[in-house]
Amino acid sequence: MTQPSLVTQDLTIRFGGHVAVNAVSCEFRPGELTVIVGPNGAGKTTYFNLISGQLTATSGKVLKDGTDLTAMAPSARAHHGIGRAFQLTNLFPGLTVLENIRLAVQARSGAGWKLLRRVEALTELTEKAERYLEATKLTDKAHQPASALPHGDQRKLEVALLMAMEPDIYMFDEPTAGMSLDHAPDVLDLIAEIKKDRTKTVLLVEHKMDVVRALADRIIVLHNGELLADGPPEEVMSSQIVRDVYLGKSTEAA
Amino acid sequence: MTLLSLTNMQTNIGEYAVLHDISLTVPEGGVFVLLGRNGAGKTTTLRSIMGMWRPSPGSVMFRGQDITALHTADIARLGIAFVPENMGIFGGLTVEENLVLATAKGKFDRDRLNRIYRLFPALEKFWTKQAWSLSGGQKQMLSVARAIIEPRDLILIDEPTKGLAPAIVDAMAEAFREISDTTTILLVEQNFEFAKSLGRDMAVIDDGRIAHAGSMADFVADRALQDRLLSLSV
Amino acid sequence: QDPVKIGLVHGISGHAFEAFSKQAQTGFELGIEYATGGTNEIKGRPVELVIKDSQFKPDVARAVLAEAYGDDEVLLAVGATSSGVTQAMLPIAEEYEKILIVEPAVADSLTGPDSNRYVFKTSRNSSMDMQAQALALQPDENLVVATLAEDYAFGRDGIEAFKAALDGSGATVVTEEYVPQGTTDFTAVAERMFNALKDEEGRKVILIYIAGGGDAPGKIQAMDPGRYDIEISMGGHILPVLPTYKRFPGLEGAVYYYYEAFDNEINNWLVETHMERFDSPPDFFTAGGMSAALAVVAALEAAPEWDTETLIETMEGMSWDTPKGGMTFRAEDHQALQDMLHFKIKVEDDVEWAIPEKVRIIPAEEMNIPIGREN
């Protein structure tokens, strides 16, 4: 088995008296797509926030390829290859779609501090950004401001930003929420594509069971901030406890 | 009996024409589902009803009264509630305060409150927490709770199930079914399973026009139509 | 005949002091009228006033003064109201080699080392204010003083001048208090001064030297210094402020001008004309503006030629009459030496303001005003 690329050790955060993520230890490996499920408020997004740095853990550690990221700022973690897309759309609303993506490409390339080069002169950046536009089928909206996109396209742009960061660890937080049935497959195809690259690690939060079934290599279940189950999809999904806390009766329906 | 009717509604946002021609009749009682791809104009339709965008030309009639030109607040006072796509919760206020504002007199009806607690236990748990710190799904619950804390004639709901765990989705379906006896629900939904289980009537919007309207049962039966309008084949 | 052009550079917009500038202008116009006997002509040439607004901004003041000298070709210029603005204008006079008469700005430094030989100053300076103030206290061994001033160069220089004037009289200064500019609450500093003075023997005085608002005297008075036999002393003020002096009957101090105190032909004309035209008596800056105008006319009439060098020669040491008596431009630094008024406040119910009644005129010779520079 390959070395784990991302490890969380006893990762914990409390808000006042409320423990949102409670001593979660987990290892993630390249080439593996892990789906994180759990009821609303289980701590999934918070877990992501702890890994990518929007929140700092009360205790516990986050390691990427052996490097301790726990105390780093989000930007530093991004440079260590952690990338994530947000559950609630989180873009640069006043910039165009192309500019949004180019920013991510530029961050990756480290060109941010070039003071006296004109942006236009850095054609590689633009070309790369255009590739991601194409991959997410947003090319014809390239020059619209992000704020004018309909919800579904904003979700796509959110994903495109993550892709453009070219991280080692991809974290998707309900990427297809609110996407219509004709758009969702585009995004799912992209995720499947990343999965094929055996050097990348993918974490996915998703409530849609068909998506989970189609993509997951492994499922972990969070409940009240604790790691409740961890294992291959069929095994986890059929366990009684998961049915009780998460699925309700819709398992029968589906 | 017709509760709400939209006639030849055309809405522009800035310089963009978004709705081209929307005519729709929503009967009283039950759940009316609006379907359509991303960007089709569903949200815009709901906002046009609420008076947040102004259709022109076109008109919105509610219980026989022309509400096209009314102020949003006055429309709401007619007994119409709105659950927006982005949830529209007040992050700086606590869960309780969010709900207080949605009541008519500033006081809770105990029964309704208990029902909401049952439906969304998280809200009771985080009653005094500031809403911005809730999880995505909890915010969605709060937004729906705000709409049903008072009896209303019509609720406009924009994609309530997105981000909700399956168990909660079930509970919500249950709740909608329950209140739809007395309250009409105009539901925009991408989750076809959910929509299918609730809807009595439905319409599909495509590119700012009504592409299809009819009963849900007929639509469910017609696979070809579904494929064409919603790309359900995947 | 070509007109004689005279530039008036004052701040007439953008600051609460603009009213002072307007007084100065009115005074200047009246002065020209009086001195030319209403003909508005000097040696047959009509006087034309070129009025410029410094907006109370030093850079603007420099530009408009340069414009007056360079483009409008004024013979000489008069200004300005604020000391900082005037300070900035001084080098322009030197650059254009034309005369600048400073009125009504007060700072000593305007005739100090950074000034130049093209600058003459008709307005009084801070040293005069403070020396007169010291003399009005009739200092002797029995006098104990606590001083209160604002904490910046103007305030500190004033207190220095005051102490210099007390030197040798035997009076003591027990504490010097400085408050930030714009202070409105004087409780703390009053407590400090009370504490310093209350156990002293002799005549106990708090000397207040605050140019800005804030009403320090009133607020200190409200704290009842009388219970420790402490009296308040301060300089006089412009008319709109004098109503507030009604709270201090019997207060003694020194002031630049009060219209009833000076009895001479010019002042009588000024008061009469001003009453007639504006229905109010003339104030500080009206008298100041008039003095400047009288200096200009006196110089132009005396000078054989009107080129700058001849004018400077004429004006150095020149004496002329003003509403407040004779003034003399000191040859060394071009400061006009002048008399000051020692007053005592009298309150009369039917007069809107408190009257600074004349005790005596302090003649210029009694004051020892330091020489700012050697021209």
Next chain:
Amino acid sequence: MNQMNATLTRVGGVNLLPLAVALVAFVLIGAPSSWMTLTVAGLAMGMMIFLMASGLSLVFGLMDVLNFGHSAFVSLGAFIAATVLAWMGGWLGSDSVLLNSAALFIAFTAAILFGLAAGWFFETVIIKPVYSDHLRQILITMGALIVVEQAILAIWGGTPMSVPRPHFLEGAFLIGDVTIEVYRAFAFLLGLIVYLALYFTLNRTRLGLLIRAGVENREMVEALGFRIDRLFIGVFMAGSALAAMGGAMWAGYETLITPSLGAEMMIVVFIVVIIGGLGSVEGTLLGAIMVGLVSNYVGFLAPKLALASNMILMMIILLWRPNGLRPAVK
């Protein structure tokens, strides 16, 4: 840090801060009569600042509108009250306390009425187009400030105007060696009344909630059936009226006023609102009292530092609590 804060909250929280400051000052000052004089004067000064700041706090905190024009209302209130008082010189001069108070009451009412009208005008014409745009708010209200200041200059002229005071508010009570100015006692009472009125309307009604919600998401409050536009006008009018009243009160304290009076008080008012914490009237009161006390103590103990005392206080408090002492929104 967390623990420290927790202990603090248990014993009364930041509300005790002024008490702590006063205690420290007592030890440092030594002389009880001086300390008492300073403390009482500081409290009253705090109340006066609160009166001027409350309107700003209301508008700034609840509606998230940064009204630089606030100081213009303060100045206008001062001038209007002064003018009315001058007209009623007869009543003021009389020995009857009743006539005295009547004149004062009319002057204050005039200022308040004017504030209401000006607030209405300001909201509908100037502020409405720039809600939720901080920068443009700062700018447009700054423009309004220039206009109003110039208008005051045009109407009342630039020379300082003296403000007659009713007789019964002159002078001081003398208790032992401690002096308490009558006018300060009056201002203190006025401030207290305003505080209580604000506190009850904001905390005992849904009004405060509504306004806060409206600031965050105007559309949604409307979708809940509230006419937020009318509400905002109301709040704005109240804020302006408070400003005008604060100005009227300050005019009486200053006795000699210039058109720049409002602008001169503005920095201290902003400081108070900020150290108090955004949006809470309680915070503003606390901040005002802290500023009043600290500046008096520092002025007595270390006059050199007096100028910077407010700034230093603000920096310390912001470093300790980046959102101010008692922010309404955490």
Next chain:
Amino acid sequence: MNAIPSTQGSVIVKAAVLVIAALLLFAPFLFQDVRSLEVAARICVFIVLVASYDLLIGYTGIVSFAHTMFFGFGAYGAAIALKQMGPGWDAVALGAVAGMAVSLVVAVAVGLLSLRVKAIFFAMITLATASVALVLASQLSQFTGGEDGITYRSPDIFKTATKLFVDEEGKVVRIFGVRLNGKLAAYYFVFFTSLAMFLFMLRLVGSPIGTVLKAIRENEARAEAIGYRVVAYRTFVFVIAALLASLAGTVYAIWLKYTGPDTTLSFAIMIDILLMVVIGGMGTMWGAVIGAVLMVMAQYYLRDLMGTAAEATANIPLLPEVLNPDRWLFWLGIIFILLVYFFPKGIAGTIAQKGARA
């Protein structure tokens, strides 16, 4: 990636700026009166000052009230050096460097300490810092001249009496009636240093860092998440803007030969800068040019214009009162409100956008 996409409107804006640049370049020859040259020089300096402020407020969304403080550091640096050491380029260089050094230290300190806090608090902290600087300038009067400021001489080549070129008779050469004297040299010194700084800023905002700044303004948290260290970038622009302001201060000090609180540090200038940024249009360097030109012109000429208008309308009741030149600030305020109201994006921004729609 310019602030303004290339549209018909933005072409108009750029053309206008080019015309302004040309007018400024030939100003001494086109307008041969004293005031015009003062106005032109002030415009040059303020363009730099406003553009550097726009880097903060327009491009990064940082509201600072301390910009005049940095302007003042540069001006006082040069002024004190020139005063103490006498007129000379060594004094200018020393003053400029000293001013920039102080600006650098203060900007880094303020930036690192407080750019993390909420925008409004940052604004307050800068306001506090700036007022402390103002107080210091007043208190250290033995160096700064206190409220009255200091006058001094600038290098000899800039003296009006200096003849740059002489003809056979030893008289100063004239071109188109303009004397080639030190005043002219001083003007071109101001013009070209300002131009250089402006071009530097233009390049800066067109560089990748310009995009990053805008991203930070739009959504700080997201910029951090995709890998930009927000505090570092913010501090960096804050420092750059401070250094440029400081240099502009030095240039202005050399031109004015006087430095005092009212020409450099005062809050009134801060407000002027704000007004200029807004009138011109935030987030576009071109806007800074337009804003500075209009405001400075208004300051110097609106008054005269109103005087003329008041005279012209002398017979009509009321109007002359309202048009009284002493009330010019009143009108400036009104114009300003209308501008913010109708041109929310400033003149440059609005014109550029108009084109985009057409």
